[in-house]
Each structure stands twice: as structure tokens, then as C-alpha cells.
Amino acid sequence: MxxxxxxxxxxxxxxxxxxxxxxxxxxxxxxxxxxxxxAMLTNPMETQLVSSLGVQIxxxxxxxxxxxxxxSAVATGxxxxxxxxxxxxxxxxxxVWDEAARERLGRVPSFVRGMVQRIYADYAAERKIAVITPxxxxxxxxxxxxxxx
Amino acid sequence: xxxxxSEAPPAKARRLRTYxxxxxxxxxxxxxxxxxxxxxxxxxxxxxxxxxxxxSGKGGxxxxxxxxxxxxxxxxxxxxxxxxxADLHGPTAARMLGVREASLVVREGEVEPKLAPSGVxxxxxxxxxxxxxxxxxxxxxxxxxVWRGTLAAGMLREFLGDVAWGRLDLLLVDMPxxxxxxxxxxxxxxxxxxxxxxxxxxxxxxxxxxRAAEAARSRRIPILGVVENMAxxxxxxxxxxxxxxxxxxxxxxxxxxxxxxxxxxxxxxxxQAGIDAGETTAAAAALAPAAEALVARLGPEARVEPRP
Numbered sequence: 001m002x003x004x005x006x007x008x009x010x011x012x013x014x015x016x017x018x019x020x021x022x023x024x025x026x027x028x029x030x031x032x033x034x035x036x037x038x039a040m041l042t043n044p045m046e047t048q049l050v051s052s053l054g055v056q057i058x059x060x061x062x063x064x065x066x067x068x069x070x071x072s073a074v075a076t077g078x079x080x081x082x083x084x085x086x087x088x089x090x091x092x093x094x095x096v097w098d099e100a101a102r103e104r105l106g107r108v109p110s111f112v113r114g115m116v117q118r119i120y121a122d123y124a125a126e127r128k129i130a131v132i133t134p135x136x137x138x139x140x141x142x143x144x145x146x147x148x149x
Numbered sequence: 150x151x152x153x154x155s156e157a158p159p160a161k162a163r164r165l166r167t168y169x170x171x172x173x174x175x176x177x178x179x180x181x182x183x184x185x186x187x188x189x190x191x192x193x194x195x196x197x198x199x200x201x202x203x204x205s206g207k208g209g210x211x212x213x214x215x216x217x218x219x220x221x222x223x224x225x226x227x228x229x230x231x232x233x234x235a236d237l238h239g240p241t242a243a244r245m246l247g248v249r250e251a252s253l254v255v256r257e258g259e260v261e262p263k264l265a266p267s268g269v270x271x272x273x274x275x276x277x278x279x280x281x282x283x284x285x286x287x288x289x290x291x292x293x294x295v296w297r298g299t300l301a302a303g304m305l306r307e308f309l310g311d312v313a314w315g316r317l318d319l320l321l322v323d324m325p326x327x328x329x330x331x332x333x334x335x336x337x338x339x340x341x342x343x344x345x346x347x348x349x350x351x352x353x354x355x356x357x358x359x360r361a362a363e364a365a366r367s368r369r370i371p372i373l374g375v376v377e378n379m380a381x382x383x384x385x386x387x388x389x390x391x392x393x394x395x396x397x398x399x400x401x402x403x404x405x406x407x408x409x410x411x412x413x414x415x416x417x418x419x420x421q422a423g424i425d426a427g428e429t430t431a432a433a434a435a436l437a438p439a440a441e442a443l444v445a446r447l448g449p450e451a452r453v454e455p456r457p
Binding site for chain 1: 177183280282283284287296
């Protein structure tokens with residue numbers, strides 16, 4: 001889908017995704033000319049439909065992770081079902097996690113934790129962020145559309 | 150027309166551009182994302198010579214035992230074999246093949262399948278789920294029927310496309326009862342080599358399996374063969390076969406579908422006990438002739454020389 005700013009006749013650009021609550025997915029689009037923004041709100045059913053397809057409104061900001069849909073959608077997964085091998089790419093440049101970020105990561109269900117950890121680490125490494133903090137996680141979540149992670 | 154309306158200035162003529170005319174691109178590109186998912190499956194299966202689904206129209210006919218036995222028999226001859234357990238809600242293949250619970254290793258872009266003692270590479274939802282827990286989805290509290298099928302299809306897609314199957318001579322897909330998931334598999338794997346249908350001798354089984362076979366035929370999916378399971382009862386003492394179920398479903402299905410009857414397997418408590426314990430030697434021996442007949446049906450390129 002595309003959003004058109006009628007006044008400027010410019011296509012609005014995807015800005016961010018949010019989960020404001022009650023299962024709503026908000027995809028924000030802004031006009032690059034006048035700055036007006038609109039939020040496309042999907043109801044819980046539409047949100048779930050999009051999720052169940054394994055696609056992301058606004059496009060993918062990180063490559064699809066292996067078993068991404070399975071790991072994010074299965075509610076009865078075993079805690080130790082996955083052993084995520086450490087990323088091999090540029091290990092020297094891998095960011096470190098501060099205590100608060102580590103604590104927050106620890107609250108992510110282990111079924112999906114390894115995948116989430118890798119996504120945040122890749123995000124930080126690509127932006128040369130040395131330390132992952134909760135603020136970095138929040139920013140990444142908004143930018144990458146990691147709703148619910 | 151009211152006076153007020155007639156005094157209003159004429160509306161500015163405005164024509165909104167169409168989707169195609171707005172050319173900066175659709176960053177969401179949902180269709181592109183779906184296509185990319187399909188391509189991921191195609192790329193993954195590029196190193197798999199044949200994908201064959203094992204189906205039945207009903208539960209309880211021993212389809213998973215047949216799948217495990219076929220896989221173990223072929224792996225025992227030196228062929229590279231994978232078994233994907235597509236029965237997401239009732240997975241049994243991993244345990245039948247003796248794969249014990251252990252974490253699945255996730256590496257860059259792929260998940261490593263488990264290697265059974267027989268050499269079969271295995272992926273099953275049984276390896277993911279809590280002990281005794283059903284496959285349940287994170288979802289809002291209502292209307293789940295709308296997307297559960299889509300989620301299951303997505304899980305199957307990931308089992309096909311995200312698992313490091315490597316080079317395989319044959320990937321067997323143990324399907325759930327019924328034919329619905331076969332449609333999904335056929336769409337995800339356009340080069341599906343065909344199906345093996347499993348039945349027991351009874352008329353009830355014949356009717357149910359016939360529907361599954363017809364569903365395959367309507368999709369132009371080749372029916373490679375029929376396996377009649379529980380065709381008699383093998384006495385654990387004297388090893389003689391006696392009657393178990395009345396009927397000739399195997400012969401009838403073979404005759405009506407034009408596919409060969411690959412094997413008629415008696416219910417053998419020794420085979421069942423082995424499978425229950427994750428020991429496939431007896432099942433592999435029982436299914437070996439059917440496995441070779443299946444490979445013959447796949448054509449000469451599938452005839453990998455068995456190792457001595």
C-alpha cells in the first residue's frame with residue numbers, strides 16, 4: 001500500500017511502527033514535503049493477519065530470521081528449543097549489553113530470545129553503537145518494527 | 150439545490166494519482182515479501198533431488214511409521230534422506246526415529262536439522278514444543294480460526310525453507326491426516342515429485358484415503374504408490390501372519406489410481422515396539438522393499454548406489 005499526501009501530491013514515507021495497545025498496529029507515514037504524518041491503524045484481527053503472513057508493513061528493516069514466524073507465534077514452545085549460535089560476522093565489533101538491557105533481554109521468552117538478541121546486536125553493530133542500552137533497544141524496536149520483542 | 154450550495158465556489162478539480170502512478174515505490178511491498186519467502190524455500194530445496202509427501206485420508210493408519218520406516222530404510226543404503234514432520238499438531242516422527250530432545254542449533258540464516266541414529270535428517274514441531282503441550286499460537290482471544298491455518302502454513306514454509314537440509318536424495322514429508330495441508334505443500338514446493346498414500350485394508354480407510362488421492366490427482370500431483378499397512382497381524386511367537394482387518398483397500402486404491410502397491414505391511418508388535426522406543430531397524434527392514442520400489446518410481450536419477 002502507498003499513502004499519498006494530497007496537498008503536496010507526494011508519496012508519504014514510512015516512518016515507524018508502534019503497538020499502542022489492545023492489539024492495534026500503528027504504521028506511521030509522513031509526507032517528505034510538508035511533514036504531515038498519518039498513522040494507519042490496524043485492528044487486532046488485521047494485525048494478526050499481517051503477522052501470520054510473516055510480512056511487515058513498512059517493509060523489512062532486517063533480514064528474515066530463521067524460524068522467525070514460528071518463534072514469534074508459537075505460545076507453547078520449549079524453553080530450551082533453540083540454541084542460537086553466536087554470530088560469526090565481525091565478532092570484534094560486536095556491541096556489549098549494559099546491565100539494564102541484559103535484564104530486559106532476560107525477560108524475553110527464551111524460545112525467541114536468541115533471535116531477538118541477534119537482531120538488536122546486528123542493529124547496534126551496523127550503527128557502530130558500542131553499548132546496547134534499553135534506550136537503544138527502544139529505538140531499534142521502533143525503527144525495525146520489532147513489535148512485542 | 151439550496152441557495153447556499155449554489156453560491157459555493159466550484160470544487161477544485163482534483164485527480165488522485167493511481168497506485169501505479171505513485172512511483173516512489175511501496176516500501177511495504179507485501180507481495181514482494183511473500184515472493185521472497187517462496188524463493189527462500191526454492192533456494193533451500195535446490196539441493197534436494199526429490200520431495201515426496203506421505204499422506205493418508207485419515208488418522209490411525211500408521212502413516213508416520215511408514216514415513217519413518219521408508220526414511221530409515223533408504224538412509225540405511227547410503228542415500229541422504231530427510232524427514233520433515235508436517236503433522237504440526239500431532240508430531241511423532243522425531244521420536245520414532247530416535248531423536249532425543251535437544252536444542253536446535255540456529256546459525257546464520259538457518260536451523261540445523263536433527264540427525265537421527267539412522268542418518269535421517271529430521272525436523273519436527275515435536276522438537277520445539279513443551280512436553281505434552283499442544284501447538285498453540287500467541288493470538289488475540291477470539292477469531293483465531295481466521296489465521297491459524299495461515300500460521301501453520303507459515304510454520305511449514307519455515308520448516309522447508311529455513312532448515313539446513315543440505316544435499317538430499319530424498320526429502321520425505323510426513324503429512325497430517327487429510328488432504329488440506331497437501332495443497333499448501335504443493336504450492337510451496339511446485340516440484341513436488343509426488344505422494345505415497347498409506348491405508349489400512351478396511352473399507353472406511355479406503356474411502357478416506359481415496360479422497361486424499363483424488364485431491365492429489367486434481368492438483369496433478371503424481372501418486373507414486375500405495376502402502377497398505379496393518380495388512381494382517383504377525384504373531385510375535387511363530388512370526389506367522391493372521392488376519393487383522395477385512396478389506397482390500399490397498400489393491401483397490403492401486404487399481405483405481407494406477408499407482409503400484411508398493412508394499413503390504415502386517416502389524417508387527419516387534420516393529421511397533423522398536424518404533425515406540427525410537428529404534429528403526431525393524432521398521433526399516435519391513436519397509437525396505439517399499440522404499441526401493443518408491444525410488445524406482447522416482448526415476449533413474451534417484452537411484453543412488455547403495456553403499457556396500
